[in-house]
Amino acid sequence: VRPGSGMPKDYFTGLNKPPAMKQPKDGLNLVLSADQRGSIKEGVKVFYRDIPVGEVFAYELSADAKKTLIHINIQPRFAGLVRSNTEFWNSSGVAVKFGLFSGTTIRSKSLESLLEGGIAFATPNEDSMGGIAAQGSQFKLHGSVEPEWLQWSPSIHIPSTEDTENRR
DSSP, X not given: OOTTOSXXXXXXXXXXXXXXXXXXXXXXXXXXXXXXXXXXXXXXXXXXXXXXXXXXXXXXXXXXXXXXXEEEEEOGGGGGGOBTTOEEEEOOSEEEEEETTTEEEEXXXXXXXXXXXXXXXXXXXGGXXXXXXXXXXXXXXXXXXXXXXXXXXXXXXXXXXXXXXXXX
């Protein structure tokens, strides 16, 4: 059938509810809970140490409409970076801090997160990182980063690209 060759319709059948989200089959799917969605949208990157390791694939309101739920997928190779004590924050845009005596500080992540928005995360050091996050785990999405999180530097094995592709 070629486009435009069918009969015109004057009636349509609607869905009772929105279609189910297309959850990625590969990788680690997580839910981040936030007060506001802000500039986060589908396709926004998720960063670990300024390296894109995943992306947002959907968002919705919580069942009680008190929170925004942001659904993210972490690529299979990087799934082990997310542990039960991992912290996520909105790294979108530019933060400007001004103090009368301290001057002005301008903070921005990568140019990519500045232009498109982004989510970043950090995992505590070995003794307090917790177990590997399970599929569907829920985390809080903080509005900003705590300086302590930027100091975390755990040693976490990342499989090679070939190892990840051979598992499929």
